[in-house]
Amino acid sequence: MIRSALLIAKKDLYSELKTKQVLATMIIFAGLVILVFSFAFDPANNTTKAVIPGVIWVIIVFSGILGLNRSFISEQRNDTMQGLMIAPLDASSIFLGKFLANFSMILVVELVSLPFLFLLFDFKMYGGFGYLILVLVIGSFGFISIGTFLAALAANSKSSEMLLPLLLFPVTSPILIGAVQATKIILTNIEKLSSAMAWIQLISAYDVIFFVLCFILIDYVLEV
Amino acid sequence: MSANLEREKAALLAGQSAAEKASLVPKILFGTTVVSILASIYFIFIFSSIEKTMGVVQKIFYYHVASAWCAFLAFFVTFIFSILFLAKRKRIFDTYAYVSAEIGVVFTTIVLTTGPIWAKSSWNTWWAWEPRLTTTLILWFIYMAYIMIRQMDGVWDKKARLASVFGIIGFIDVPIVFFAIRWWQSKFHPIVFGNGPSQKGGGIEPNMLVALLVSITALTLLYSYLLQKGVTLENMRIKVTQYKEKLREDLEN
Amino acid sequence: MIELKKLVKQADNKLILRGIDLKIDKGETVAILGPNGAGKSTLLKVLATLIKPTSGLVKINGLELRKNQLEIKKLQGYLPHSSLLYEHYSPLENLVFFGNLYGIKNAQEKAIELVKEVGLSFFLNEPVKNFSRGMIQRIAIARAIIHEPPLLLLDEPHTGLDQGAISILNNVILSMKDKGTTTLMVTHDFKQAAEICDRIIIIKNGKVADDFRLEEKELDTVSEKYQLQVEGVS
8 A cells, every 4th residue: 555655656746846837836836925924024123033933834834735736636637536546546545645745845845935934034043943843844744634635625626726725724723823833932932842842742643633534534535 | 197196195195194293393392492592581681690790791601602512512413423424325414414514603603703792891802812712713614614515516425425524524623623722822711610721710600500501401402493494494405306306307208 | 257236326316327237258348339328438437446336236257346346446447538647747657657556567568568559659758748639549548458457448439539540449459359358348339339349238228228249240230229229219
């Protein structure tokens, strides 16, 4: 099963490498979000630094939605989704494969856009780099796993781009709350690390619960 | 054509006696709902004492809490019927889940309107980012998402299956949301029962407790009545669609 | 090879398949004919595990459809109206992907060989999105047979193809037939049905209306029997 999942992930990522369409859109969109935020909040002002943790996660959420939607819509061309369903795989392999591809893409977007954000807002990080990476990875993991699942669900609708945000935002609110709080603590008062760890534990619990849940329920979503 | 009509008349007469028995349940529900709501009004406004600090406005709390209870109950019912539908695939389960969600939206909206009214008059702020109110807000959005899935175009069993999956995911999400928000902000809402992370739990006098329980019972009965009526309506709508389809087929052949 | 007992499929209060009883032996090449909306494509989709039957028994190679989904999926190659190909990939990449998915050992070599068989070696590394309908269909049939399935399910494969593509397609089907593959082909093209198939099944209103063997390639017999069944349907 892992093998099939890796094959699907590889196919998605390789296809992405060929066209560079989605990744480019996601990164440019992240850049635009940063731009809009710099109009909305004055970058020179020191109090703006307080919103940086929130901005980080807004960027991840909105670029993520773009990529997530496309991951299943692209399978509607030539009905290739049917091709995956008649192949001797479990539905969970399809979920796992798509998840791995989406997760890799969002990590790339984060890698490119966050330094850009820090640059534009002249944000100096006071240590805690490792913890920041930890929060980013765990938060993105949870967001992308439930995101991939709900993208598969929403792909059944004709207006899937509109349906996916509607489904995704309420359900991922714990991750967003936890991730923004943890990021804030790590970036600004690193002394309160224990609270940050508590938030990270909440996010990890969410990740585990929902990853398992998605794994079990994906059969019903991808059913014919 | 006439042979058909006579056959249907016979079927109708046979069905009538069964229908008479079935119509007893909604009548009972309606009766008890009316009685209990009248009783709750009495209990709230006459029986229970006026709260010291907040005054008469506090009375809104009874329906506020009772609605919140019903909103969560409705979603729990949706959750249970979603699981049942995925296991047994009977349409009636999906109908119950959907109608329960619709009623849940109504109760959630009541909570979200009575909440700010109470908040404004007691703490002088329209909204407070505290656990229960915020969780209810997110619950409202989850309900909306569930209903939007049902508005998809497609065959009913696909919509029902997808909505049931979301019903399960949404329900499991709610406790997690609650805990997340609780850790995040917990300043305003007086903890009615037991202690919370905030300072002191407001106590509750016995007569207020009675009024609260009566309100909860009244609204729960109202919920059951609405659920039963809603399901009957939905079933009728399904039947009409089926008859139309059958007619269309007969015309074709 | 295939056994269907009282297969019923109901979708949204409409009965598409109303009790199909069918037995198809290994190695037969069967054409499924019938008016539009009779349920032919649905029948094929049920066999391809894409649609779940409402009731009835489906057995492929002795395995029950409900219980042995994975094994049954390995046994069949399905070619629907859409090509199921990834547009930005070349034929080679498409075939290697599907080959790997089905667990073929030397997917690359097999892919190159198959592309040669359908006559598209020149376009081995071109992205599929630039191909014409005939070329796409040829790669699609290659995709369907890369794992050498003992059962081939084709849904109107000759639609929209020119004579050259039709003959290449028929050659592929006949070479698979020599290897002992069972083929089920839904088609509206009587000529091709008479050419390739040795058994004709006519489906009307979700039921098997006629089922006969074809000794010589008698196109007239096919047309005659079809008209007999389909008379009166608007």
